[in-house]
Amino acid sequence: MNIAVLSGKGGAGKTLVSVNLSEVSENSTYIDCDVEEPNGHLFFKPDNIIKNNISVKIPIVNNDLCEGCRTCVDFCKFNALAYTDKLLIFDDICHSCGGCMRFCPNGALSEKEKVIGEVQKGVSNGIDVISGILNIGEPSGVPIIKELLNHIDENSHYNIIDCPPGSACVVMESIKDADYCILVSEPTVFGAHNLNMVYELVKLFNKPHGVVINKYINEDNPTEKLCKEKNIKILDRIPFDKELGNLNSDGVIISREKDEYREVFESLLNTVTKEVKYEAITNP
Amino acid sequence: MKLAMPTNTDSMEGRVNNTFGRSPYFLIYDTETKEGTFFNNPAAASHGGAGIKAAQVIVDKNIDALITPRCGENAANVLNQANIKIYQSLNDTIRNNISACQEGELSTLENIHAGFHHHGGR
Numbered sequence: 001m002n003i004a005v006l007s008g009k010g011g012a013g014k015t016l017v018s019v020n021l022s023e024v025s026e027n028s029t030y031i032d033c034d035v036e037e038p039n040g041h042l043f044f045k046p047d048n049i050i051k052n053n054i055s056v057k058i059p060i061v062n063n064d065l066c067e068g069c070r071t072c073v074d075f076c077k078f079n080a081l082a083y084t085d086k087l088l089i090f091d092d093i094c095h096s097c098g099g100c101m102r103f104c105p106n107g108a109l110s111e112k113e114k115v116i117g118e119v120q121k122g123v124s125n126g127i128d129v130i131s132g133i134l135n136i137g138e139p140s141g142v143p144i145i146k147e148l149l150n151h152i153d154e155n156s157h158y159n160i161i162d163c164p165p166g167s168a169c170v171v172m173e174s175i176k177d178a179d180y181c182i183l184v185s186e187p188t189v190f191g192a193h194n195l196n197m198v199y200e201l202v203k204l205f206n207k208p209h210g211v212v213i214n215k216y217i218n219e220d221n222p223t224e225k226l227c228k229e230k231n232i233k234i235l236d237r238i239p240f241d242k243e244l245g246n247l248n249s250d251g252v253i254i255s256r257e258k259d260e261y262r263e264v265f266e267s268l269l270n271t272v273t274k275e276v277k278y279e280a281i282t283n284p
Numbered sequence: 285m286k287l288a289m290p291t292n293t294d295s296m297e298g299r300v301n302n303t304f305g306r307s308p309y310f311l312i313y314d315t316e317t318k319e320g321t322f323f324n325n326p327a328a329a330s331h332g333g334a335g336i337k338a339a340q341v342i343v344d345k346n347i348d349a350l351i352t353p354r355c356g357e358n359a360a361n362v363l364n365q366a367n368i369k370i371y372q373s374l375n376d377t378i379r380n381n382i383s384a385c386q387e388g389e390l391s392t393l394e395n396i397h398a399g400f401h402h403h404g405g406r
Contacts, residue, residue: 073340076333077331078331078332078333079327079330079332079333079334079336079337079340080333080336081336082336082337082339082340082343082362083340083343084343084362084365084366085365085366086365088361088362088365090333090336090358090361093332093333093336093358139332
């Protein structure tokens with residue numbers, strides 16, 4: 001079962017939920033797709049790390065063959081190419097679509113490999129911990145996320161996918177293989193606004209979903225209101241708790257530390273598992 | 285000499301725009317005929333690399349010098365490759381910038397910024 005954990009904004013509690021769900025599940029793989037700022041490994045502190053470079057293909061020009069027709073310049077939607085008295089290629093802007101190489105009528109463009117980051121695989125307390133790391137300044141983490149999702153282990157009871165914040169391309173890529181999406185939100189105006197964005201995204205992709213309200217204080221909050229209005233299922237409410245916050249900010253996996261926290265996430269995993277099974281029956 | 289300038293309107297009464305790549309308009313001014321023509325900047329709404337595309341437009345118009353308040357490093361690379369001079373504009377009207385340039389009162393733009401680098405699609 002593949003469970004993706006999303007939120008419209010950073011700091012809502014995606015990693016808290018993902019790490020602890022992985023921790024309470026008996027046989028799980030934790031996949032950190034937040035490749036711009038992966039932080040799940042700070043909690044798991046995995047051993048036996050194996051690192052693999054991830055590269056993309058970018059164009060390189062043979063000036064002897066380039067006739068300055070500018071087919072490539074006109075094609076590139078990201079403006080990664082320009083032509084003066086010779087072709088200029090801006091590696092940092094290239095999104096590796098390959099179009100320039102395909103459409104060059106003179107075969108003047110060929111591809112070269114460019115390393116954009118890496119995937120690290122390790123183990124923590126029996127949990128497979130896989131993290132993607134995008135090098136600073138690279139335009140897109142999608143190639144790294146594609147590789148990360150190849151690590152989804154069909155033999156794991158649960159693959160927990162810790163998504164990047166927001167609702168852009170990297171998030172769409174991350175939830176592609178998800179059987180269920182957990183939307184983590186804070187009970188604030190900002191939280192509700194961003195929850196609405198990811199809610200629209202998971203609806204667009206027809207993914208079964210439910211909300212976890214983190215840092216919950218009382219029922220009268222904008223997130224709760226939004227969920228009622230849109231008829232979104234609330235899976236759980238994690239109370240605002242200073243001790244929890246302190247442990248979490250020290251890099252402690254809270255459900256390893258205290259039984260009362262363990263019960264919260266066991267119950268959440270249970271609820272989600274039931275939801276997925278129910279979905280499988282009603283929408284096979 | 286042909287000058288180019290990012291402008292905030294398509295009228296000689298306007299001012300220099302405060303950005304280059306995403307400026308709404310460009311002015312091309314011919315110092316010999318004293319004629320100015322404005323056109324919409326086709327790079328203004330680019331997903332990314334607006335500076336590169338805007339610089340390409342300037343290169344294609346056979347401009348000798350660009351007068352601009354700022355310029356990113358990618359755009360500057362394109363302009364330099366085409367030997368286009370880049371002058372620092374005055375925070376002033378289009379007309380005053382043109383006359384300052386003609387009298388040699390504008391200095392070369394030294395502060396090429398590293399760009400905003402939100403190249404779309406992130």
